[in-house]
Amino acid sequence: MLRRISDRLDFTRKLGFRLGALLSVAILPLGLISLIQNFNLVREAERGVELALLGRTSSAAAGERALLQSALGSADALGPAVLESLDRPQVCADLMRNFIQRSATYVFAGFVPLDGQSTCNSAWQDEPVDFTSSAGYQIFKEEPGTLVTSVQSGVVNNRPLVLVLQPLYRDSQMLGYISLSLTTELLRSTHNITFGTEGARIVTFNHRGQILTSDTDAQTSTQDILPQNVDLLSLLSRTETNFKARAGNGQMRMFTVVPAVPGLVYALGSWSPKTANVGMFQLSRLGAVTIPMALWLVSLAVAYFAVFRMVLRHITVLRGQMRRFAIGNRSEPPPVLTDAPTEICDVSQTFHNMARILIRDEEQMEEAVAEKTVLLKEVHHRVKNNLQLIASIINMQSRVIDDPDAKRVLRSVQDRVAALATIYRNLYQAEHLDAVEAGRLICDIVNQMVNASVGPGSTLHVETHIETLVLLPDQAVPLSLLATEAFTNALKYAGAAPDGGTPWVRISLTTPRPGLGVLEIANSVNETDKSGSTGLGSQLIEAFTTQLEGQVTSGMQDGSFVLRLEFDVQTGNVTPEGRNVVLTSAARAGAQH
Secondary structure (H helix, E strand, O other), rough: OHHHHHHHHHHHHOHHHHHHHHHHHHHHHHHHHHHHHHHHHHHHHHHHHHHHHHHHHHOOOHHHHHHHHHHHHHHHHHHHHHHHOOOOOHHHHHHHHHHHHHHOOOOEEEEOOOOOOOEEOOOOOOOOOEEOOOOHHHHHHHOOOOOOEEEOOOOOOOOOEEEEEEEEEEEEEEEEEEEEEEHHHHHHOOOOOOOOOOOEEEEEEEOOOOOOEEEEOOOOHHHHHHEEEOOOHOOOOOOEEEEEEEEEEOOOOEEEEEEOOOOOOEEEEOOOHHHHOOOHHHHHHHHHHHHHHHHHHHHHHHHHHHHHHHHHHHHHHHHHHEEEHHOOOOOOOOOOOOOHHHHHHHHHHHHHHHHHHHHHHHHHHHHHHHHHHHHHHHHHHHHHHHHHHHHHHHHHHHHHHOOHHHHHHHHHHHHHHHHHHHHHHHHHHOOOOOOOEEHHHHHHHHHHHHHHHHOOOOOOEEEEOOOOOOOOOOHHHHHHHHHHHHHHHHHHHHOOOOOOOOOOEEEEEEEEEOOEEEEEEEEOOOOOEEEOOOHHHHHHHHHHHHHHHHEEEEEEEEEEEEEEEEOOOHHHHHHOOOOOOOOOOOOOOOOOO
């Protein structure tokens, strides 16, 4: 598993990846600085928009603020005059009527005592006006003090009003409150939302969370422009005066809260995202991230392209030249990269000179090897000819000798000499002189001995099972000589089979497992003639076994005599047609080309 993970991560070792990683680390601080600065700019711009929205909300509610502050001031100013005329209802009522007539702002002015029966008001005729059923009176009774509230229908004027209530004291005793009434339409008309504030709405509410005025029309209700599931009273405890929330109509809007009359009346601005430029700042946040990322990627691309043009492509060409040279392309030295930077050009020139020197030295070495190979083959050929000449001389000598024992001795010597001649014939005919194909060599020796020893009318049956086995000459020679001695004994002592069948000889050369060779020679024997020679042949077999560093066993098995040799195979440096070259510059270690 670790090998598979290593193979998958092998691309991290490439020069292009490492250069990209280093460039990324080098450019990363600049990108982070740019990112932080962009975010700071966006936050500053957002803060500027928030302040602008607060200013526009405050400006839109400025007219209503002026009217309410004027009403509070007027109520304070009427207080002393009311105290002087409380015992004179007609005078007090005239005072209130004169105040209303001089001011076109208010629709009612009056003093309401704690019992709710008012005779000092601008609408008094003969009977006191009962304010006990008024919502303003009830709120004042619950929470005595300066109050700005709204009613859907006034006691005197049956229309939506905003009431400004100011308590009246004599010494420390509260006598009641002075009430001034303004129409809701008048206050709403003062909302200045005409300067590029399409879709903006202003809502005013008092410190009890009661709505005083709101910019609504036939298509829009007050709830449509207020934040969903938010109590207006809770807005007074917020630390932020700007927030984004979903309105009652489901639209995402920006909201701002500013005091119109501190402690009494507040203005809530409801702004559409288009008017508040919220979408623009969302894009600005996205741009604060994407622009540095884009600049980082462009910088990486430009840097990588520059490195590729100046370094990587030349290294790729140089690597290709080295690979082709390594797999045997020796036709001419690789060309020098003249358009590369000086350092790479020096490397290319050095490789060119090295390749030229290696090509020259290889040509000289090949010539020397070819010459030595020819000479060595000539030596093997002459040795083979001399051995064949000696075998012929021995054959000629045996023909003129009548003694059977002497003929037999000369024949065994002749077989051994002929076997050596066969070995040297295979050596000079072999393509590679450092290895011998032992199987073919033993087959040649067996065929030669069978042709020389078995007559045309013989009933002897010879079986061979020879596998391909490449050995060093130091092993092939003793193995061939041992096979010659053992096969000679098998031919000599092969008798009729125990079951009355024809005599037979069997020879096999196998490799049961890599690195182990087995030579087995068996022959049939008569029950009365169980061979086991202890002469020169046996001594030679033991000597050849020692040279092979093997183990030999022999004996009777199932009515036959079997000789078995096991030895360790020492293979030569045999290179087949072509080359197996492992390139050190390959993409992965161990890759073959």
